[in-house]
């Protein structure tokens with residue numbers, strides 16, 4: 001059937017028809033019409049975090065990782081020292097980026113099944129005064145853990161350390177308020193909880209640290225300070241903008257606002273999450289995480305302990321019923337993941353659970369009955 005499959009993934013994700021239709025036009029990057037769209041997107045993004053007084057927002061071409069790399073290279077001085085709070089693959093990626101950018105990097109490791117610990121951060125900062133910046137992944141998408149942003153920001157604030165937050169998979173769904181939470185940089189992207197299409201990231205930079213960022217990045221294309229200056233001066237992106245991605249994000253944000261903003265999005269995703277957990281547990285699936293630390297963004301399930309199970313055939317069987325799952329990203333246990341985000345609601349999740357049940361039957365894996 002020629003119908004889009006529903007994406008149960010943490011981005012790219014299922015978007016609305018209205019968002020897709022916004023991409024059916026050509027836009028000139030010099031044209032005032034397009035630059036008005038860019039300005040409107042930037043204003044809306046600052047609205048979401050109540051950040052107009054404290055922060056600027058700098059959009060950047062590329063996937064989310066491009067913006068993480070750009071933020072570290074623009075924010076951290078060459079002789080700076082980054083401490084990464086590590087409880088998953090995206091944390092390890094941030095540490096690798098820091099090292100590749102030539103910054104000294106220390107990793108404070110935690111299990112991937114628990115949030116990072118602000119008390120351990122406190123001790124690490126007390127012990128090593130050379131640390132200048134802390135990197136936190138807000139929602140660790142590898143397992144789905146929600147990390148304690150406010151507590152980590154408070155510790156960083158008390159020690160006067162810069163905090164760089166990768167809020168890629170939480171932004172727009174979990175509350176982030178720049179009036180309450182101090183961070184030097186916070187990174188997210190178009191194709192996650194704002195339900196745009198992938199292709200651009202954006203970084204909120206605290207105004208108080210902005211001037212010191214001049215000339216720091218060793219990259220021309222990913223220098224957020226230069227991108228910011230150019231945008232302010234000309235209203236244009238510095239190099240060719242992802243025009244269709246920007247207009248789709250503009251349309252996605254209009255729908256986000258009409259839905260009721262972050263609280264409404266969180267409520268829809270929470271309902272998706274609860275519907276998913278309820279339905280999957282009836283099929284015998286157990287989530288990997290304690291619900292108390294689980295973000296309603298993406299759920300890691302233990303794979304069925306059945307000789308006929310392997311992820312590839314399970315994926316293909318669910319796909320044949322119209323839904324795309326996501327592989328697990330844990331090294332110790334066999335898992336798969338199901339995203340709760342995107343332009344989907346309870347009925348899509350109910351259908352997804354039904355597709356999983358059909359897939360189990362297709363594969364000859366018995367369905368648990370309760």
Ligand SMILES: *Cc1c(COP(=O)(O)O)cnc(C)c1O
Pocket residue numbers: 010011063064065066090137139140141166167168169189
């Ligand atoms: C999606 C995501 C990213 C960015 O991944 P890209 O594939 O580069 O878009 C970074 N961090 C987290 C926590 C994410 O969920």
